[in-house]
Amino acid sequence: MPMANDLVQPEKFFLNRFGMNQGALEQILGSALERKADYADLFFEYRSAEGLGLEESMVNHTSKAISHGVGVRVCADDRTGYAYSDEVTVDRMGIAAQAARAIADNRTGAHPAVQVGEQVRRHDLYELETSPLDVPLEERARLLREIDALARGYDSRVRNVMASFSAERRIVMIVNSEGRIAADVQPLCRLSVTVIAEDGKGRQVGTYGGGGRLEWRYFLEGERWKEYTIKAARQAIVNLDAVDAPAGEMIVVLGNGWPGILLHEAIGHGLEGDFNRKGVSAFAGRIGQPVASPLCTVVDDGTIASRRGSLNVDDEGTPTTRTVLIENGILRGYLQDRTNARLMKMTPTGNGRRESFAHAPMPRMTNTFMLPGETPPEDIIKAVKHGLYAVSFGGGQVDITNGKFVFSASEAYLIEDGEVTRPVKGATLIGNGPDVMTRVSMVGNDLELDPGVGTCGKDGQSVPVGVGLPTIRIDGITVGGTRA
């Protein structure tokens, strides 16, 4: 188990735990650079996680996992060699360095020795007094049972409740061939509630949850756990009466918060540096051009305290930043890791992330959201004669090359003559990334970030992310329902 002091100085954690010293790190980085390489880094990770789950009113699932390992990366031009091992020993790292450096051509002449010294100053966004991992298990289990009771009492049509709480602590250290060393302790937790409701006609599901880089008491403050539970139960019950969703292009109003997944899929992925360096994104070469209505300003911000998508430093040791992606409709920036920033002659934006030591970093989003406008959300709905009001979504996906993206509504209503009326069944919405944002005709004054449950997948790697949105109106997007 990590000692309290290690958590204040995570650099020392790895050096102490795995018997590393500065000389060994310098030697391994030197070996990684032995061929004609531009850059090398070592990524150390130690992760401990616990989960508990309730089903059928019993907290009958508990789990615990510890993983650790080290990844060695060597970059030469646009080539990357990566090798990792879960044995954190000098010998094993030496073998990994040899494997990783095979990417580089044979070097002629000597290379300068690596001197590890300069510590990267990290943000201070989520230091915890008490980790949720240290809250007695019985206390965590009791809350899950209270959630179960609350959901079952919400409506007689509630048939089943699943609730889970997971928490982890990830300690990372990055040492690179420029001699810089960065380290961080990253807490993360999540409370999730799923409710199944059933009536004579059928069954429906509702889900809600929240979390972040937070302490346990967050879920008790303002009775957030009750809010999650009621929202999940209400969604299941509402959907019991849902009618078939419409099919075809129509006006869609997106509610605030989690529907910001629109930005993640329609824009965010297409602005990741790797796709743009390779020219394979529908947004490639479009910086400075209009790609959205002038009402839209979209940022990616990894520096918001306690958020699920935030990081003190990214997984390459770069402090995270706030990057303006779209400013008043004009495309302004890409999300960069070190490699793609170097090759594109841009500045790293602190978006180099990886799922674990078993993966090389790549440009990824942190918290991606649209800045608020001036319109009250009620006015946005009032101005729609016939449309769809979508407030909750499941996942989404994008084909970055042709720009087509989807995201799937899990709670949506019809808007008829300026009023929100009947609930409709879930449906997928499909649009074109470089085009959909030009159809945003109203932006609400009610920006909200999502409750903290998002996970983004890219090239087989999952990382926690956040999204956010004010209520917005889109004048035409295809809704994939079944009713003509």
Place this chain on the structure above:
Amino acid sequence: MAQVDAALAEWALDEARRSGATAAEVLCVSAESLAAGERLGEVEKLKSSRERRLGIRVFVGQSSATASTAEIERDGLKDFIAHSVTLARLTAADPWAGLPDPALHPAHVPDLDLADRAQGIVDADTALKIARTAEQAALKADPRIKNSEGAEFDSGRYQIMFANSQGFAAEYAGTSFNLGVAPIAQDDQGAMQQGYWFTANRHFSKLEDPAEVGAIAAQRALRRLGSRKIKTMRAPIVFDPDMAASLLRALAGAASGPSLYKGASFLVGKLGEPIASPNVTICDDGTIVAGMGSKPFDGDGLATNRKHLVDGGVLKTYLLDTYSARKLKLEPTGNAARSVGDSPTVSPTNLYLEPGSHSAEAIIGSVKRGLYVTELIGFGVNGVTGDYSRGAGGMWIEDGELAFPVQEITIAGNLREMFKSIEMIGSDLRWRSPVVSPTIKIAEMMIAGE
């Protein structure tokens, strides 16, 4: 350095008992892999890995906990196991929890030829050469192939060791080889489309020709050029084999024990009832020699088998592990899936729709106006209700011929009706994944477009 071997597993089981566990189960996985990527004729990436993890499930009476760790030195592991037993004690007693009936463990573990004996991890130079051959074939296929996301060749080898406190212990090894290519075609207006194709097998010598894989990927990118949106309408839908396989995966999810006992499946109460068209027979077979989804025993240590999930349109069985079988008062079906860190869940092994007699061309030829789906994106499948709504792309069919490419549309329906309206099944079943299907035609679905 500690070794992952039978002695370690035996020691861990003893240690769990010493800490107070009444039963325990150990799963160790060790894996090695090498991936090599080429892009636009240049080496782009090399990745090599080595991992091993130990997972343990401990029971104290009817209470259990699951834990996994990369720390396999006995000193550290001892505390870890003790802590796992403590976790189990704090967990609710669950009347259905426990190891399987010992009589159900196989007496003999079959050799399913899951590991290539002639070829281990493919060395970097060979892997790069294969990737290069595939990518070059794609790049040279047509002048409109102007860019590429590269080609990647991966090879991996894993070893699984399983032991429980009621005396079942067994191990097996497997290999996998995979080549994927992703060229990008561009038209005169600058619009881009990616094509992707792959070959995968447990045996290196059975991979398809890399140049052919590249050429197919290029054709798939080229035929998407000029894609357009179509009008909202109802029409017949032909799913290509990979897209049809995604429907089988959705069905298997709804037929799996945990979804059923939670009441979170549109197949609740449907056992023995018709759920698909009478021409539909779907098989789950974990015993196929060298099959991608084969295993000699499941995640509970029970024998895998061959069975009909759906026979002549009738749902014949659910897919069950020991726990969900007990809850549903049925017998386990050898479909327990186990990752090192989690308690068992359920997955199909090799799942396939039995091929019919029609060629893909004949199925497309039977459609007057409809859609041939070759791409699906998003997660719009609701296993609880069966509601289905996904982003789609493919080719419009006009008078039985592929007329023009289509994109930015959705197809929607409900899995209950979709399976019941499968009108034609192709003869083109190819094994590239654990879940495979031939081409199928569904009578009608809603297309949302303009």
